[in-house]
Amino acid sequence: MAQSNSVVNAYLVAYNAASFVGWTYILVQTVLYLLENGTDLSGLFSAIGFPLIYVQTGAALEVLHSLVGIVRSSPMTVLMQVYSRLLLVWGTLYVFDYPEIRASPALVLMVLAWSITECVRYSHYALSLMGIEVYALLYLRYTMFYVLYPAGVSGELLEMWAALPHAAAIRPAFKGFLLLNMINYPPVLYKLYTHMMRQRRKVLGGVAASSDAAASKKKL
Template identity: 75%
Template sequence: MAKSKGMNAVEAYLVAYNAASFAGWAYVLAQTVMYLSEHGTNLNGLFDRIGYALIYVQTGAILEVVHSLLGLVRSGALTALLQVYSRLLLVWGTLYPFDTPEIRASPALVLMVLAWSITECVRYSHYALGILNIEVYALLYLRYTLFYVLYPVGVTGELLEMWAALPYAAAIHPALKAFLLFNMSGYPPVLYKLYTHMIYQRRKVLGSGATNPKAAQASVDAGGAKKKRL
């Protein structure tokens, strides 16, 4: 169900940002699925197919921190930074510098990319439509349900990628290896915090799990300039 409403410049920009981010992640997801259907378990060419698109679209998420700092969205800058930081570490700290099969042609990369891209396709489309005041309950449901599977899948891929990067990081400098290990050690408490937070949000938004138009509208109303968390 859609409700007409005028948009100001900030809302128009946020719609464009979310739509562009959705398009980028949809491209990464489609290319990954097509590559796997064509080559099966031979992952030697996967990074060549999606690697730089993945790096660019994920780097674009830095704008979410900027949005928070400028007060365009409701989420705090620190929260946005923490959410973006770990992925930037993966794309710029492992995938980009280390051109090795253990990192760029591993099942861990597949796990990570599929979890990220599916999550972001749902998230960005939900946010863009929310700013337009278009209610799509299926997207709302997926936004607050897929994390049960995608969070552990994505984290597993991320940790395996960093683990594979450790010997190459150590060859550059022991401090770089220590830095990666330090970040890996923070995953369990952060995952627990995010997981329990999303469970709480799911109960808050979806209630008992039945279709809840009021909850769906409340989620949509959370969007827009100074309302919508990107």
């Protein structure tokens, strides 16, 4: 059993480390592109598009991780997060080669929100699995979502909105499918947002309580 646990732990460390590297690459490439090209976003997708699609698709493994129980995350919560992003990368960015989708400020907003979030999340998880706790990462993990969740969702909705006319040209049902997903965003965002707020109180509140207890013991 101990050997099995060590294998699972090693796999999760490798998965989180690889995901961190992938998202760091996307973040760095995005920032470098913006610094070099400013508001000219015509080549942004060429710079980051397919790495973004592949790295985000790899996150589908997280649904499997939660289903088989090697992580404690709720399968439904993970599925909601992964599904919406896969819809964006495959159902919008991959399908539609139009500047209003692949060269838009919405794409920049979405990618920056995603990549910053994931760089912190995956580095925090990888280090925690190795027994290394970095409070700064823990704090950022459970604080940045206040800004990055709404920013990412705004980018996602704007991307899907831009895709609607092109989806209708392929098949009206495709447009209806995207619209249905857009309508579903507010309740899903509320569920994920409140989940993170509860997690923040649980995790950061627990850290604060532990620190206070330790300080009290020292005084005694």
